[in-house]
Amino acid sequence: MRAGYGRGRCVLWNTDLKVDTGEAVLITGGVGSGKTTLLLAITGVLNNLLEGFVDGSVEINGFNPIEPSGFSKIPLEVGFVLQDPDKQIVMPTPIDELYFTLENMGYSYSDAFKLAMDGLKKTGLVSKAYQHVETLSQGEKRKLTFIASVIHNPRVLMLDEPTASMDPYGIATTREFIRESRREGLSIIIVEHKKDYFIDLVDRVFVMSEGRLYETEINGDFGKNALYEKFQRILDSKPRDEHKFGDVVLKMENVSIGYNETLVSGIDMVVREGMTIGVVGRNGCGKTTLLKTIAGFIKPIDGVINRFAKTFYVPQQPDYIFLSNSVSGELDLLRRKTGFKLEDSIIRIESLKKDFAKSPYKLSHGQRRLLSLVIALAYKPKIILLDEPTTGLDDESVNQLIESIVTLKNKGFSFIIATHDPRISPVIDEYIFIDDGKVRSVSHTDVFRWFIDVSMG
Amino acid sequence: MYQWVRDWRLRPTTLFIYALSITILAFTHTGVSLYLIALLNAILGFTFSVEKPYLLKLFSIFILLTVWSVFFSSLISANYGEIVLTIGSLGIRSGVINAVINVTARLAAIMGSTLLFLSLTDPYIVIKCLENDLKLPKTIVFPLAYGLRILPLMKRDLDEINLCRIQRGYGRYPLSPQSLSSILKPLIAISLERAVWTGISIELRGFRYRKPWRFQFKLKFLDYTLYSLLVIQALLPFIIH
Numbered sequence: 024m025r026a027g028y029g030r031g032r033c034v035l036w037n038t039d040l041k042v043d044t045g046e047a048v049l050i051t052g053g054v055g056s057g058k059t060t061l062l063l064a065i066t067g068v069l070n071n072l073l074e075g076f077v078d079g080s081v082e083i084n085g086f087n088p089i090e091p092s093g094f095s096k097i098p099l100e101v102g103f104v105l106q107d108p109d110k111q112i113v114m115p116t117p118i119d120e121l122y123f124t125l126e127n128m129g130y131s132y133s134d135a136f137k138l139a140m141d142g143l144k145k146t147g148l149v150s151k152a153y154q155h156v157e158t159l160s161q162g163e164k165r166k167l168t169f170i171a172s173v174i175h176n177p178r179v180l181m182l183d184e185p186t187a188s189m190d191p192y193g194i195a196t197t198r199e200f201i202r203e204s205r206r207e208g209l210s211i212i213i214v215e216h217k218k219d220y221f222i223d224l225v226d227r228v229f230v231m232s233e234g235r236l237y238e239t240e241i242n243g244d245f246g247k248n249a250l251y252e253k254f255q256r257i258l259d260s261k262p263r264d265e266h267k268f269g270d271v272v273l274k275m276e277n278v279s280i281g282y283n284e285t286l287v288s289g290i291d292m293v294v295r296e297g298m299t300i301g302v303v304g305r306n307g308c309g310k311t312t313l314l315k316t317i318a319g320f321i322k323p324i325d326g327v328i329n330r331f332a333k334t335f336y337v338p339q340q341p342d343y344i345f346l347s348n349s350v351s352g353e354l355d356l357l358r359r360k361t362g363f364k365l366e367d368s369i370i371r372i373e374s375l376k377k378d379f380a381k382s383p384y385k386l387s388h389g390q391r392r393l394l395s396l397v398i399a400l401a402y403k404p405k406i407i408l409l410d411e412p413t414t415g416l417d418d419e420s421v422n423q424l425i426e427s428i429v430t431l432k433n434k435g436f437s438f439i440i441a442t443h444d445p446r447i448s449p450v451i452d453e454y455i456f457i458d459d460g461k462v463r464s465v466s467h468t469d470v471f472r473w474f475i476d477v478s479m480g
Numbered sequence: 481m482y483q484w485v486r487d488w489r490l491r492p493t494t495l496f497i498y499a500l501s502i503t504i505l506a507f508t509h510t511g512v513s514l515y516l517i518a519l520l521n522a523i524l525g526f527t528f529s530v531e532k533p534y535l536l537k538l539f540s541i542f543i544l545l546t547v548w549s550v551f552f553s554s555l556i557s558a559n560y561g562e563i564v565l566t567i568g569s570l571g572i573r574s575g576v577i578n579a580v581i582n583v584t585a586r587l588a589a590i591m592g593s594t595l596l597f598l599s600l601t602d603p604y605i606v607i608k609c610l611e612n613d614l615k616l617p618k619t620i621v622f623p624l625a626y627g628l629r630i631l632p633l634m635k636r637d638l639d640e641i642n643l644c645r646i647q648r649g650y651g652r653y654p655l656s657p658q659s660l661s662s663i664l665k666p667l668i669a670i671s672l673e674r675a676v677w678t679g680i681s682i683e684l685r686g687f688r689y690r691k692p693w694r695f696q697f698k699l700k701f702l703d704y705t706l707y708s709l710l711v712i713q714a715l716l717p718f719i720i721h
Contacts, residue, residue: 131693
């Protein structure tokens with residue numbers, strides 16, 4: 024199969040893939056390697072909905088989804104989980120979300136009610152069946168998308184980066200869902216760059232690289248111990264910078280934060296020049312609220328925050344920060360607002376240069392993250408607040424981010440990073456863990472263990 | 481059974497027809513009758529939307545922006561008649577004031593009835609009722625319902641964009657075209673991307689097969705009251721005359 028977006032933009036080259044009934048395969052690879060495009064091509068979405076093209080043949084249970092007649096059978100045979108639950112959920116309440124699929128498929132109301140309630144019971148969402156989906160946590164939304172994708176009993180399941188914005192509890196939920204789907208006999212294709220968490224659940228592993236698919240052997244250790252060793256190696260292989268920290272730039276004393284009511288209390292924190300604090304905890308524990316409080320967007324409910332330097336908050340979704348239709352437009356705007364000069368950039372921006380004419384919203388995840396950091400630096404803050412900066416980034420992009428952060432730390436910039444990704448550990452000097460409304464200091468090893476133990480079960 | 485479809489006190493279909501009709505009346509009525517329907521619907525809309533403050537905020541910003549735009553464009557295209565107000569060396573004539581009042585009244589009527597519709601309905605109920613009662617095609621009903629579904633998401637986007645804008649040196653409120661553009665560009669880009677993926681999601685979940693469940697219904701007292709109010713507003717020019 025060859026496929027792409029428009030005749031001039033081929034993304035997949037000579038791709039062969041065969042998945043047997045009841046088999047589970049994992050497709051991994053870097054950001055922008057073509058993993059999502061592969062799923063869109065296999066399902067016929069690429070050529071039937073997105074004006075792309077697919078050459079070659081695809082067969083799912085005897086029909087060809089590239090043909091319009093075959094594409095119309097896809098919803099009956101395939102359950103699909105998108106990367107972002109907010110893009111998948113189209114109805115206001117969990118039960119309506121399940122009804123939507125079942126009503127489309129021609130189920131009677133009474134059958135649909137029974138199936139939907141069974142599904143909600145299984146996922147622990149039955150008490151929230153009639154609540155607005157915006158009241159659900161990110162993990163609960165993920166569970167809802169899982170059950171909505173298989174409620175009509177498809178024979179094939181496809182998951183596109185299902186853990187992209189998930190904490191370790193979300194990864195554990197995803198693993199359990201895959202196990203359950205395997206027990207049901209579904210054929211499963213998982214696209215995921217966090218391969219270490221899924222290798223033990225699949226039969227075969229493929230790597231997508233520059234639009235080509237290669238099968239790799241599953242060998243060596245995998246599972247919890249392998250992950251412990253991997254993370255320890257990451258930490259050991261990147262020696263922490265030995266420079267001394269400078270003056271105090273932020274001091275928090277017995278601070279309570281939240282919207283109207285207290286979400287986290289008793290926060291004491293001292294940040295010095297060149298220091299990086301990692302804030303960890305499960306989704307919804309108050310990490311983002313803490314960053315926004317430090318940035319001054321939310322008033323603390325109690326306690327004192329002394330800021331001795333300017334802060335800049337970079338949201339989890341960097342798209343919020345862009346204001347122009349092109350990268351060059353962004354840089355021009357920065358020049359007018361802050362006097363920023365490209366040649367003065369502290370961090371390396373070579374990877375952006377070839378895409379100056381592109382819209383910032385069309386850049387890769389890594390490039391967007393880099394551009395958001397360039398924008399933040401132009402405003403000359405001394406404390407940079409990063410909210411889940413590694414979401415959607417592959418290992419190579421994370422390493423580039425780490426390189427930028429180390430450069431900035433050495434120049435006296437301080438960082439507070441809300442994260443549940445241990446890959447960012449090499450740049451973290453101190454971790455604080457938010458749990459059940461309280462804060463405590465933890466070691467790097469504690470963070471690794473928490474992440475691995477929770478996600479791997 | 482779908483209790484909320486059968487027993488909903490004020491059917492979303494009634495509210496939909498009401499909002500659509502008021503939008504038409506806002507363009508057919510002039511003078512006192514226009515001002516009356518503007519006043520009535522603004523009061524109704526803003527009263528019932530108190531429990532959905534994000535709607536109030538969105539609509540207030542929209543009205544503010546539109547009134548400013550009309551004022552500036554009227555200065556160029558309708559600055560005739562007697563001078564009513566002088567700002568520095570600029571004389572504001574009666575034509576500008578009339579244009580601003582008329583457009584604001586039309587907008588208030590439309591916004592008020594829309595707010596009433598949005599405040600008293602939920603997306604899936606709208607889908608069910610419009611499909612069920614009016615037999616509207618799914619290609620019209622679903623985009624309307626989805627628009628309602630993503631309002632909380634757009635509110636979240638708007639809040640985050642505002643935080644970023646403030647950090648980047650823009651004021652809290654968009655009072656200039658550049659400032660307005662700094663909100664709209666990211667908001668539209670993010671919404672468009674979300675809409676594309678949602679389109680893929682619904683197609684992969686069999687939207688093309690959609691055959692809606694049908695339910696019996698009866699209009700209730702509140703439905704008749706709102707229809708009566710609509711008839712009175714439609715006849716206002718004749719009543720006043």
